[in-house]
Amino acid sequence: MKEKVIIFDFGNILISLDFERSFRAFEDLLNVDWSDRMIPGVVQKAIYQYDRGRISDEEFAKTFHVYNPDASFADIYKAWNTLLGIIPSNRFEFLLSLKAKYKLALLSNINNLHLNEVHHYLRNEHSVHDFEERFFDQVFYSHIIGKRKPDLExxxxxxxxxxxxxxxxxxxxxxEENVLAARNCGWNxxxxxxxHSIENKFSEYLIAAGFE
Known part of the structure; x- marks a missing residue:
């Protein structure tokens, strides 16, 4: 069955994300009111470039100096990383069980700061030092491949x-926008x-794709 490929997104699929905590962290740091929970356009543009590896950590952090020029890079990095949550320990066995049956890949809009923080978390909390190599056959991180979902390329x-x-x-x-783009390219x-946990819903997705 290895001719079938399962491609997972990372955030909110394998690792939890906390957008509310991230917004609060930036509101406190920058002294701004983002109560509408909409990312400002100038920040959205910077994220798009950063996720594609087009700008450095420092260049990305400078974006936030529009709101507070005194905010340090270290504090901006810390606020940025508050988005990241946890990976439950049972998820690793789940991935290994799938890898025995299917080719597994990871496709994530991610960036250097978040990936470094994820690796730090994996090492410290789960003693996992080889996440990509152990659990996946291929990994596609946006800031490394220079491409980002939902761009069709x-x-x-x-x-x-x-x-x-x-x-x-x-x-x-x-x-949904990432899924619709994938379907436009002929993917299930x-x-x-x-x-819901991915472990509890995965069989439904297999059936929907005709993989079972």
């Missing part, structure tokens, strides 16, 4: 590098609600 790049056609791919993401794709 991202899915074409992944498909080409996997060497497999879209009908043999099941992609799981928490963002499902929107995952992070209120």
């Amino acid at each position: 991202t899915y074409r790049y992944v498909e080409e590098n996997l060497g497999i056609s879209g009908e043999n791919i099941l992609f799981i993401d928490d963002m 794709a499902c929107v995952h609600n992070p209120a």
Whole structure:
């Protein structure tokens, strides 16, 4: 069954995310009111560039100096990383069980600061030092490949590098726009609600894709 590929998004699929905590951290640091919980346009543009590896950590952090020029890079990095939550310990066994049956890949809009923080968390909390190599056959991080979901070129790049056609791919993401883009490229794709664990919902996604 290894001709089938399961592609997971990372945030809100394998690791929890806390957007509310992140907004509060930046409100406190920058002395701003983002009560509408909408990311300002100038920050959105910077995130898009940062997630594609087009700007450095420092250049990204400078974006927030529009709101508070006295905020240190260290404090901005800390606030940025408050978005990241936890990976439950049973998730690792879940991934290994899938890897025995399918080719597993990870496709994530991510950046250098978040990935470094994830690796730090994995080492300290789970004694996992080889996350990508142990649990996946291929990994596609946006800031490394220079491409970001839901841009169609991202899915074409992944498909080409996997060497497999879209009908043999099941992609799981928490963002509808990312899933719709994948479907437009001929992939089987499902929107995952992070209120549920991926372990409890995964069989449904397999059935929907015709993989079972």
